[in-house]
Amino acid sequence: MRFFPILALLTFLAAPAFAQDIVSDAPGASDPSGLKRIEGALIIGYDQSGFDEMSIPTSKVTYDGPQSSTTLEGPRTRVIYLVPGDRSPLEVIRNYEAELSEAGYETLYACGKQDCGPASAMSQYLYPRDAQLKTLGRVSAAVFSLPRDDQRYLVATNPQTGRTVSIYAAFETFDHFPQLYEKTLVLMDVIDGAPLTRRMEFVSAEEMALGLKAEGRVSLYGIHFTHDSDALTPESDPTLEEIAKFLNASSDMQVFVVGHTDMTGGFDYNIDLSQRRATSVAKALSERYGVSASRLQAAGIGPLAPVAENLSEEGRALNRRVELVRR
Structure with a gap:
């Protein structure tokens, strides 16, 4: 009998956490202006920052980083979507390609599967552990923990507005969070290339x-x-x-x-x-x-x-x- 509490504790620690279903967008989250989402997708991560910079890969990503990249500056919105059902990363990216093309965007770089590099390297480059979102706590932080190599990536820019959209889609195989397991996750970054707003910051x-x-x-x-x-x-x-x-x-x-x-x-x-x-x-x-x-x-x-x-x-x-x- 004296071992029962220890066994109970081990059982608790081994059990999947946050098993409740996700049925709505995270509080305070919304789609980036002018951009649609995949039908039925829910927002599980969200962040907006002021004038910021982001490194965009334009070639295969290895564990040492991409062979080539470009750095973009401007106000940034980051959204993580949980895509319903059996929608594949390829289906997600093809839908966004069509939408962005109709809106006047031009593709800067696109890749799929191993052409992007190892999925673990690609996901860590785009969603590093020191920049995890905590919108839904550990659930949001854990996205892309174990992505399958069936990954797709697209970065496109609108030459008229200066806006750039980076979209990464991958299939999650990490089973600790049932809400994410065997689902396609989408990481979207929108960088509005507006010029830096100069403010009279110094007040004497x-x-x-x-x-x-x-x-x-x-x-x-x-x-x-x-x-x-x-x-x-x-x-x-x-x-x-x-x-x-x-x-x-x-x-x-x-x-x-x-x-x-x-x-x-x-x-x-x-x-x-x-x-x-x-x-x-x-x-x-x-x-x-x-x-x-x-x-x-x-x-x-x-x-x-x-x-x-x-x-x-x-x-x-x-x-x-x-x-x-x-x-």
Whole structure:
């Protein structure tokens, strides 16, 4: 009898996780604008980023990487689809080829099966382990864990709009997640080759003082974080220095440090992210620049105070900001 709990634990660990069926798109996810999905497909992974870069293979991929590639820049949308029934990777790619051709896209590169390289190398290059989506937790992270060599890849660009679409389809044979097992999975990346939007990111200490005096708040776009994180990047230092300069010159000033996000993702997630980011800014000002912590109060309000619409990357970028608000 004393061995029963151990056996029970082993049985639990060996059992497939998250066995419930996927019956709808992941919360907050949607198709990239202007692009259709395979009939009946469901979104199980989703991410949007601002101005980003992505390396696109244009030749066979080995475990050392592709023999040739091209790097694209622009706002990026990443979607992972779970395709229903027995739709093969070839059927998926042929449907997208037809749709994209009718929309004016030109094929940059296409391959199938071993011509793409080993499926494990190809999938890891396009969906590396350090960039897994967590949209549905471990289910989304586990896609392409053991893809079959019946894989297909297509990358096409629209010369009129500058948009590039990368589509990878493969048959999953990893059986730990029943929802994915023996299904075709599709990884779609859409890179909108719009030029970098130049913003007046640097706000001087004097401009902060004027803004707070006139409106009681000032928006700052020069504070940057790593994606989906509260970690400040080095590009934030000039703006942090100006905040400290302003506060040190106004020794009686107390401010709220307010974090804002766009509406991508869940509400609770964005509230938490904005709070953590505001806290990181306040902590940096106190620990690195000597501003008294008692003069700073961090607050995160997520997507609740937009300054632009959230339907375009331009609008979402304006909504992602940090503000100083006079207390």
